Amino acid sequence: MQSPPAGIWPVMLTPYDDGDRVDLDVLDRYTDWLIERGAAGLFPVALSGEMYELSHAERLEVAARVVARAAGRVPVCAAVAEPGSPDETADRVAELAAVGVDIVVLVASVVLAEQDDESALRTVVDAVLRAHPDVVLGIYECPLPYHRVLGDETVAWLAHTGRFAFFKETSHDVERMRARVAGATGTPMRIFNAGIESFAESIAVGVSGLSGWVANVYPDAARDVFDAAHRGDAARAESLQASLVEVEERMGPTYPGSAKHLVELRAGIGMRTSSRWRPAEVDATELARVREAAEAEVRAG
Template sequence: MNQLPTGLWPVMLTPFKDDNSIDIDGIKNLTEFYIAAGADGLFANCLSSEMFQLTDEERLLVTKTVVATANTRVPVIATGSFSAEINTSASFIKQLYDLGVAAAVISTSQPCNELETDEEFKMKMENLMDQTGNIPLGLYECPVPYKRLVSSETLKWLAESGRFYYHKDTSCILDCIKEKIKAVEGTNLGIYNAHVPTGVESIRLGARGLSPIAANLYPELFSYLLKNLNDTGKQQEIEHLNNVLDIMDTIIHHNYPFTAKLFLQNRGLGITRNGRIPRLAMSTHDYNKLDAIMREFRQLSEELEIDIIQFKHKEITL
């Protein structure tokens, strides 16, 4: 059995320059930041990366930069499906795999529209598998253009093919996640939960890791949480940290990914706040809440003696 690592898998941002072109140096610095903060794997070219606002060439450039910067220290996966045309997705998946990704991820909302059944979804997935040889694959219940949740029965069928290694679950329902964990038991496929409120419990039920957007802002906290989850001497601290992360998560979704870039900029990372996704105006109250998250992050880090990444002249140090 060959599974992807357990632990923290941040869903990566894409830094842009002032003219909104791809910031290659920013991607390199961001990749180093995630790894230094304790990431066990990286999900490049995902919704947090503004993947639908990128061209195919830019998607490949972003992924290539992350893979080269990670340089096998952690595995990198990336989304490979941007069309309902299976031939088109298969071709792009092959290009991604040639860049060195550990798995090419299929957005579950791409092969079929909202009206197509699970059986039609399975038929198209089978076609896609046939056209992509032995390339390792993943699944992403992306909410754009609509959210198609994969049933535990369909997930079991896909897992038993031996081709799937990563499933980013966005159901946000613990009972559903539990069913999926049971369905893929004994296969290569691991469940990676995007939902912070059910995160810890899902890990204890057998999920292999977390892929929350909050890991873009303060990955050190999630790394500490996962690495110390079973430490009997730290259960009080873990419970407190998990509760605070849950509360913080309710705030950071507003105007994301702008808020994540702003937060990292305020931490000292040399990236702009620019993005290609239109955002709402931020009120003074909104900025104050983000400042409160920063204070809570630093206080938690101090209380739990967590080494947080410091940025100096765009270089990363502990």
């Protein structure tokens, strides 16, 4: 099994039309835009894509549409967002694999209830591995419905099954990322940081890329941070990273609508600001300033 490509894996936003239906035409254009701006892979059906607010059928529809539009240009992963028994989880894995995603991602805080001991994860994973020996898997420390940060030993165990290739880690602790990278050494698993605030520093300890909020709006600028860090240009990486941290902070109160508005400002693809997860009125004037400041920093490079 091959490891996923290093770089930027945007957690894709889900566009809606004026009837609150998933807008598949805008999703197509958004997929193209992210790939054209340097995404190494795509992660629809994640928290930023409002996975918990999508129906089961919509989650499959979104994943299938992104796979079809990407058409092999980049790999696509998508998450199992429904709790269930080990066998039910295995069935959900099969459904996502059937629509063509390259990596089916298990969500730590969905597979495990808050009161569960972490050992329960192994029972679920064993059932999935037995049922689907050919499916490539991932793991995601989604902060909702609660934030489950896995133990480093568990992460290493997942890596050494040889079946997990993608780990979206949300500890926001660079030293912990170092330990997780070490634990996955010699396996296909690659660690992806969810936090832009530590991205350049995490590259230095072996993290393979970014899969976080700002990547769905500025995949190109996040890629510039990645490239600068890899060529040893710390000043450029840190300056651009600081600009992207500010973007996240300023769009945070009305996210994901704010991110959708910024995508529309940058791409002009017909992305509406509507959200089922966190509906909020965005401040268009403030977001125009955010865009201007961030793009001035990008141009400065």
